[in-house]
Amino acid sequence: MTTELPLVDLHRHLEGSIRTSTVLGIAARTGHELAGRTTPRTALVADRSQSGLLQYLDKVDLAIGVLTGLDDWSRAAGEAVDDAYDDGLDYLELRYCPGIIAHETGLAAEAVIDAVSDAVHERSQRRGLPVGLIGIVVRHLGADSAERQMSTLLSRRDTFCAVDLAGDEANFPAQLFTDAFQKARDAGLHVTIHAGEAAGPESVWDAVRQLGAERIGHGVRAAEDPRLMDWLAEHGVTLEVSLTSNTQTGAAPSFADHQIHQLLNAGVPVSLNTDNPRVSNVRLSQEHRTALTEVGLTPDQLATVAHQSLAAAFTHH
Numbered sequence: 001m002t003t004e005l006p007l008v009d010l011h012r013h014l015e016g017s018i019r020t021s022t023v024l025g026i027a028a029r030t031g032h033e034l035a036g037r038t039t040p041r042t043a044l045v046a047d048r049s050q051s052g053l054l055q056y057l058d059k060v061d062l063a064i065g066v067l068t069g070l071d072d073w074s075r076a077a078g079e080a081v082d083d084a085y086d087d088g089l090d091y092l093e094l095r096y097c098p099g100i101i102a103h104e105t106g107l108a109a110e111a112v113i114d115a116v117s118d119a120v121h122e123r124s125q126r127r128g129l130p131v132g133l134i135g136i137v138v139r140h141l142g143a144d145s146a147e148r149q150m151s152t153l154l155s156r157r158d159t160f161c162a163v164d165l166a167g168d169e170a171n172f173p174a175q176l177f178t179d180a181f182q183k184a185r186d187a188g189l190h191v192t193i194h195a196g197e198a199a200g201p202e203s204v205w206d207a208v209r210q211l212g213a214e215r216i217g218h219g220v221r222a223a224e225d226p227r228l229m230d231w232l233a234e235h236g237v238t239l240e241v242s243l244t245s246n247t248q249t250g251a252a253p254s255f256a257d258h259q260i261h262q263l264l265n266a267g268v269p270v271s272l273n274t275d276n277p278r279v280s281n282v283r284l285s286q287e288h289r290t291a292l293t294e295v296g297l298t299p300d301q302l303a304t305v306a307h308q309s310l311a312a313a314f315t316h317h
């Protein structure tokens with residue numbers, strides 16, 4: 001039954017999608033220290049004992065510095081589309097942070113954007129899988145850096161359907177980034193914001209009120225504020241929930257007690273996403289099964305979520 005539902009991933013990071021085999025192959029070729037570790041896989045993939053957002057993000061970030069050539073990013077982007085196609089996806093929104101990639105590799109952010117967007121476009125056409133790209137600005141390099149990161153994204157505006165804000169949510173609040181995101185909205189880009197993952201409901205309020213978020217990355221802690229859930233439901237702001245990632249980062253207490261239950265009961269639009277397929281070691285088809293077997297959604301609830309995911313897509317396809 002679940003195979004008939006649309007399989008749509010709105011929240012997937014390229015950096016957390018790079019195959020373990022690709023990271024390790026490039027590390028071996030370039031002599032990166034990762035290749036010499038006795039258990040390199042544990043540095044790249046979370047296990048069941050994983051807990052805490054920062055440890056989780058380390059596994060995303062470690063791979064970035066290994067891919068020091070533009071060809072490496074072309075390859076990773078093409079493989080990310082292939083992996084989505086192989087899992088049976090109908091539509092994918094893939095997001096990445098050119099500013100962090102440039103910071104970690106010394107490559108020019110504009111060149112990374114060109115390499116990734118060309119590779120995704122080519123592979124998307126070949127596979128017949130529509131893919132929208134989202135450009136990420138990170139919080140923890142501060143407001144001035146965010147302005148520069150946004151200018152870089154806007155210099156390649158036509159390759160993106162939306163922009164996103166990610167990183168240290170607890171220490172770098174939304175008001176630092178209002179100017180940057182106003183520019184993105186003025187340029188006609190959609191806005192999604194990571195919020196309510198490592199900080200509470202007030203961070204989600206800030207994302208919608210100060211940054212104009214149309215969707216929220218994770219947002220599970222919105223379940224702590226009934227008034228916020230009502231507001232999100234009324235305004236049709238979709239939360240990009242990631243069952244496995246949310247339990248690994250500690251944003252959700254467990255599968256059975258995942259906040260998706262309260263969110264659905266309050267009528268908040270929810271989508272199901274992988275976040276980081278390599279780090280979380282998941283595929284979207286598997287997350288749909290987990291929603292039924294371990295989280296305890298009913299088939300009707302899963303169908304609602306699958307259709308809400310499709311409805312919240314930022315591109316027409």
Ligand SMILES: [Zn+2]
Pocket residue numbers: 011013166194217275
């Ligand atoms: Zn994310």
